[in-house]
Amino acid sequence: MRTVRSFRLRSRASMLALAGVAAVACTASMLPKLGWTVDVAAQEAKPAAPEAKQGAPEAKPGAPAAKPALQPLPDTPTSLKQVRAFPNLRFRRPIVLTHAPDGSDRVFVASQLGAIQVFPNDPDVKETQVSTFIDLEDRVIYKDKENEEGLLGLVFHPKFKENGQFFVYYTTRSAPHTSVVSRFRTVPGDLTKGDPASEEELLRIPQPYWNHNGGGLAIGPDGYLYIALGDGGFKDDPHGHGQNLETLLGSILRIDVNRKDAGKNYAIPADNPFRETPKAQPEIYAYGFRNVWGMAFDSATGLLWAADVGQDLWEEIDIVVKGGNYGWKLREATHKFKDGSDARPDLVEPVWEYHHDIGKSITGGFVYRGKNLPDLVGCYLYADYVSGKVWALKLDEKTRKPIANYAIQDTKMPIIAFGADSRGEAYLTDSFGQIWTIGK
Ligand SMILES: [Ca+2]
Numbered sequence: 001m002r003t004v005r006s007f008r009l010r011s012r013a014s015m016l017a018l019a020g021v022a023a024v025a026c027t028a029s030m031l032p033k034l035g036w037t038v039d040v041a042a043q044e045a046k047p048a049a050p051e052a053k054q055g056a057p058e059a060k061p062g063a064p065a066a067k068p069a070l071q072p073l074p075d076t077p078t079s080l081k082q083v084r085a086f087p088n089l090r091f092r093r094p095i096v097l098t099h100a101p102d103g104s105d106r107v108f109v110a111s112q113l114g115a116i117q118v119f120p121n122d123p124d125v126k127e128t129q130v131s132t133f134i135d136l137e138d139r140v141i142y143k144d145k146e147n148e149e150g151l152l153g154l155v156f157h158p159k160f161k162e163n164g165q166f167f168v169y170y171t172t173r174s175a176p177h178t179s180v181v182s183r184f185r186t187v188p189g190d191l192t193k194g195d196p197a198s199e200e201e202l203l204r205i206p207q208p209y210w211n212h213n214g215g216g217l218a219i220g221p222d223g224y225l226y227i228a229l230g231d232g233g234f235k236d237d238p239h240g241h242g243q244n245l246e247t248l249l250g251s252i253l254r255i256d257v258n259r260k261d262a263g264k265n266y267a268i269p270a271d272n273p274f275r276e277t278p279k280a281q282p283e284i285y286a287y288g289f290r291n292v293w294g295m296a297f298d299s300a301t302g303l304l305w306a307a308d309v310g311q312d313l314w315e316e317i318d319i320v321v322k323g324g325n326y327g328w329k330l331r332e333a334t335h336k337f338k339d340g341s342d343a344r345p346d347l348v349e350p351v352w353e354y355h356h357d358i359g360k361s362i363t364g365g366f367v368y369r370g371k372n373l374p375d376l377v378g379c380y381l382y383a384d385y386v387s388g389k390v391w392a393l394k395l396d397e398k399t400r401k402p403i404a405n406y407a408i409q410d411t412k413m414p415i416i417a418f419g420a421d422s423r424g425e426a427y428l429t430d431s432f433g434q435i436w437t438i439g440k
Pocket of ligand 1 (some may be wrong): 290308316326327328331332334350
């Protein structure tokens with residue numbers, strides 16, 4: 001099996017100290033900042049970048065008071081802890097953790113390098129019990145220095161048990177900086193083996209740069225496949241993809257994988273919002289995103305939640321509605337971005353944001369509906385890749401205003417993904433290859 005043997009824990013103490021202070025103060029200080037691109041590279045390549053920020057000033061008293069449209073709450077401490085879930089296992093960049101809707105209670109882990117592995121949902125599971133579901137490394141490209149490419153998304157068809165179908169988002173070796181979304185099938189009659197030869201390409205999307213590929217896949221309550229795309233990079237969305245309906249980039253797409261329109265391996269749903277808009281890409285469901293990293297439907301409410309990674313100052317969490325414009329690059333969370341825009345009725349504001357003195361790159365999770373953690377039922381789990389903090393956000397069900405932001409006692413790991421097993425229990429993965437859950 002694929003494992004990472006050289007587990008390196010870089011100096012994160014300084015980040016933590018900083019994040020701890022920030023969490024208490026929870027105010028908007030004006031730290032100098034690095035973009036996501038730089039941060040990712042820094043995270044992997046150099047140890048001590050955050051030290052420089054130790055002495056950064058808190059919000060200047062004389063500065064014009066920013067009045068965000070939504071007030072972040074201070075963290076609510078909890079006794080819940082981030083704990084290892086399958087301590088005998090380690091994977092190479094486990095970018096997706098999920099389950100198949102087939103009653104098997106298996107856990108699937110997709111490596112960003114291209115292999116999808118599967119194992120029984122048992123905390124004591126051993127490496128010998130892990131098997132390869134499908135290995136796509138022959139067509140997936142991944143480089144540590146361009147680490148937003150690779151296999152980025154995996155979701156199973158709701159009728160997987162009957163049809164063996166699953167969907168994968170990956171960066172292909174066959175063209176530079178190009179995202180592919182494909183349907184695969186299992187070997188007939190064997191739900192334990194994906195068939196690499198079964199690939200049926202649905203979408204092929206050229207990207208201008210290696211970063212901001214999004215990559216999340218989800219199946220909605222409507223049975224359609226949702227695909228999260230970033231703005232294509234690099235910084236400042238130089239091509240204006242976020243606000244451009246003529247490109248798929250900067251959007252969340254929605255396609256029907258159970259029908260085919262002429263010339264396509266999928267169909268456009270009849271009520272897709274921009275289907276009749278001249279020049280618009282009909283696959284677009286919502287737009288104005290920078291780099292959605294974590295997209296999931298709430299299994300109870302059917303709401304679509306997405307975390308959008310910020311650039312300069314703010315990370316955000318969105319509830320995504322059909323046809324919504326989520327603001328990038330006019331807005332960064334609830335703030336005007338550069339020469340962008342003040343709040344406007346046609347730009348959907350996030351339900352939550354946090355400042356870059358708390359964390360610098362959001363990893364979105366999902367609304368917890370499991371049984372092990374009754375206090376977190378209905379809360380949206382999320383983390384910050386850079387500061388390693390983990391939270392559970394509670395919104396008022398009616399007003400959708402935040403009422404609590406519970407802090408999970410984290411381990412400062414660079415969290416790259418959340419996932420759920422067949423019972424809705426929550427898992428986190430880190431870039432060193434470990435899988436975590438939340439314990440009491
Ligand atoms: Ca936004």
